[in-house]
Amino acid sequence: MTETKSFGDALIEAIPNLRAFAHSLSGDAQLSNDLVQETLLKAWTHKDSFVPDSNLKAWLFTILRNTYFTYYRKSQREELDEDHAAMNASVPPPQLTHLEFEDMQKALMRLSPDHREALLLITAEGFSYEDAARVCGCAVGTMKSRVNRARNRLLEEMTGQPPSEAGPDDEDVVKSSSGR
Amino acid sequence: MQHRLDAPEDCKRTDGDFPEPERQPEPEADKGPVPQLPGFAAQLIGQRMRAMYDTIAQEPVPDDLLELVRKLEAKEQQK
Known part of the structure; x- marks a missing residue:
């Protein structure tokens, strides 16, 4: 079955997730389509450098995030308005109200790019910590720490309060709830 | 970031950021103990995030992205 699927087919299959990641990471609908185009x-x-039967999605996400961070660093240097991204929101979704x-x-865009990326890869895209760490080029422990910090910050944003300190036994609870 | 259908060679200049991610020094902020959220709070954030993410993933794919891949394929088959 998989042998009849061309590389192009596999790319097309990955586009919806690439768009979701690009849009959530950049906060900008138009930019995200440019990022996906560049990634494709x-x-x-470079398709010859892709190892057959390895994780194509992780490979594509790596290209996309590197493309984004190259752009991001450039735009930081040019001192572009950081808030423009958050304001360029997309169409209201069916599951969440427009405001939600x-x-x-907006809460995501107030996180640092590193933390935003970590949370998206683990929580939204459902990558394992190992795959996500590989995509970002960081250690697995760093990935776990970023996800936790990002969650804490988001909860602060949503409730207006810092999260209460959890006991040491809570680690397993958080781990088990982070799977999809 | 414009269409580069006529000049795919152009992409080679981006080798620098591809495909091996650069190892970045770990920022100070990522070190030290992190308070863990109770499970339900992490779940709430997870649900909201996935709802947002899935909404975007379910949007129709723009035609120009599909055409791009098909054109790349067609171009290769001509060789």
């Missing part, structure tokens, strides 16, 4: 082009150009969707997106 790079993936095609916007609030979530």
Whole structure:
């Protein structure tokens, strides 16, 4: 079955997730389509360096996040308005009210890019900590720490209060609830 | 970031950020003990995030992205 699927088919299959990741990471609908386009082009150009039967999605996400951070660093240097991204919100979703969707997106954009990326890969995309660490080029422990910090910050944003300190036994609870 | 259908060679200049992610020094803020959230709070955030994420993933894929892949394929088959 999989043998008949071309590389192009596999790329097309991955586009919805690439768009969701790009949009959530950049907070900008238009930019996210440009990022996905760039990712598809790079993936095609370098498709010989993809190891067959390895995780194509993780490989594509790596290209996308590297493309984004290259752009992000450039735009930081040019001192672009950081808030422009959060304001360029997309259409209201069916599952969340418009306000909830916007609030979530704005809260995400107030996280540091590292923390935002970690939370998206683990919580939204459902990557394992190992795969997510590989995508970001960081240690697994760093990934876990970023996800926890990002969650704490988001909860602060949503409740207006810092989360209460949890006991040492809570680690397992958080771990087991982070799976999909 | 424009269409580069006519000049895929152009992409080679981006080798620097591809595909091996650079190892970044760990920022100070990532060190030290992190208070863990109770399970239900992590779940709430997870649900909201996934709802937002899935909403975007379920949007129709823009035609130009699909066309891009198909054109790349067609171009290769011509060789």
